[in-house]
Amino acid sequence: MMKRLKVEEAVGHVLAHDITEIKKGERKGPAFKKGYIIKEKDVPHLLDLGKKSVYILENSEDRVHENEGAARLADLAQGSGLKRTEPSEGKINLLAAHDGLLKVESSRLKQLNLHPDVMMATRHNNTPVEKGEKLAGTRIIPLLIADEKLREVENELGDKPLMRVKHYEDMKAAVITTGSEVYEGRVEDQFTEVLEEKLEYIGGDVVLTDIKPDDRQQIAEAISSALAAEVDLVVCTGGMSVDPDDVTRFAIEDETDELISYGAPVLPGAMFMLAYADNVPVIGLPACAMFYDVTVLDIMLPRIAAGEKIRAEEIAEAGHGGLCLQCEICRYPECSFGRS
Numbered sequence: 001m002m003k004r005l006k007v008e009e010a011v012g013h014v015l016a017h018d019i020t021e022i023k024k025g026e027r028k029g030p031a032f033k034k035g036y037i038i039k040e041k042d043v044p045h046l047l048d049l050g051k052k053s054v055y056i057l058e059n060s061e062d063r064v065h066e067n068e069g070a071a072r073l074a075d076l077a078q079g080s081g082l083k084r085t086e087p088s089e090g091k092i093n094l095l096a097a098h099d100g101l102l103k104v105e106s107s108r109l110k111q112l113n114l115h116p117d118v119m120m121a122t123r124h125n126n127t128p129v130e131k132g133e134k135l136a137g138t139r140i141i142p143l144l145i146a147d148e149k150l151r152e153v154e155n156e157l158g159d160k161p162l163m164r165v166k167h168y169e170d171m172k173a174a175v176i177t178t179g180s181e182v183y184e185g186r187v188e189d190q191f192t193e194v195l196e197e198k199l200e201y202i203g204g205d206v207v208l209t210d211i212k213p214d215d216r217q218q219i220a221e222a223i224s225s226a227l228a229a230e231v232d233l234v235v236c237t238g239g240m241s242v243d244p245d246d247v248t249r250f251a252i253e254d255e256t257d258e259l260i261s262y263g264a265p266v267l268p269g270a271m272f273m274l275a276y277a278d279n280v281p282v283i284g285l286p287a288c289a290m291f292y293d294v295t296v297l298d299i300m301l302p303r304i305a306a307g308e309k310i311r312a313e314e315i316a317e318a319g320h321g322g323l324c325l326q327c328e329i330c331r332y333p334e335c336s337f338g339r340s
């Protein structure tokens, strides 16, 4: 159990919790850590921190201290690809152990947070994250919690962790540039380099490129050869909208067996198309993806690279959060874009 003692009387006792010191613009952190044995020389410092009394620790079996409470909550969330910090001021942070796609089971997270006296705050599901980034923080709200209460949370949440970071698969992609103006050399291809960059970010490679005019059959043949070369992903660029010579989508239909969607509730990216040929994703990418830094591709590609098959329902859900504000300084993925 805990006992409250005047600081002068607390000398020689074990501190029950971290004591925070905040100096504006200078420092925020624990001046004293839980478990610290208070010494005579600490008394003035504690008084400077506004502590006339402190909680000291006495042994008890049915109560769990904030640091252990945080560790038990972290256990519920920490799946593969996450690591944790030591508790500080009663809180544990979960970090990305490697680059990848963050998965958070938001309905189970809510279940946890419906319990009084515990909290867990996370980043959004399906966020592409980089090694070392902070993904979640968790703690109990009071200093001590009944072991039974924590056990209730643990029983309800079960063994399956709430969070994990999926590795990106080493994707080999084919890029088929379409457009008679590019094919005839009137315009230099500027799309392929955009895709090379985006694939590099998720650990993939463009291994095959082709340029075709706005001709359904020629584009279809290029898709067919890319699939025969056993790439993991085919991306066709351009010719995705409404002009009479925008035929890319018909060529994609010709060569795939499962159309997920032509059109996506995402701006930029309304004319996005996703289909599968024998489970290999074939994307039709509108020319806006060449112009804007962040588009529908940045929402879909990390998921595809993490080995997920995207369903039509999920594309429909992308409408909520599907509007990019094109901020002067882009902070994607730290913004509302793509966070449905």
Ligand SMILES: Nc1nc2c(c(=O)[nH]1)N[C@H]1C(S)=C(S)[C@@H](COP(=O)(O)OP(=O)(O)OC[C@H]3O[C@@H](n4cnc5c(N)ncnc54)[C@H](O)[C@@H]3O)O[C@H]1N2
Pocket (backbone or CB within 6 Å): 177, 178, 179, 181, 182, 187, 188, 189, 190, 191, 192, 237, 238, 239, 240, 241, 242, 243, 246, 269, 270, 271, 285, 286, 287, 288, 289, 290
């Ligand atoms: N009347 C309408 N106009 C447009 C619509 C619409 O629904 N109704 N949709 C708009 C949307 S949304 C988009 S996005 C754009 C682009 O659509 P496309 O994918 O069909 O693009 P293209 O027509 O093929 O090309 C547009 C533009 O981009 C240049 N381009 C294309 N590919 C390359 C490349 N590899 N390298 C360099 N430049 C490229 C092309 O030359 C054109 O200038 O359509 C809106 N319009």
Ligand code: MOO
Pocket (backbone or CB within 6 Å): 266, 267, 268, 269, 270, 271, 272, 286, 287, 288, 289
């Ligand atoms: O496919 Mo287009 O702008 O929606 O950007």
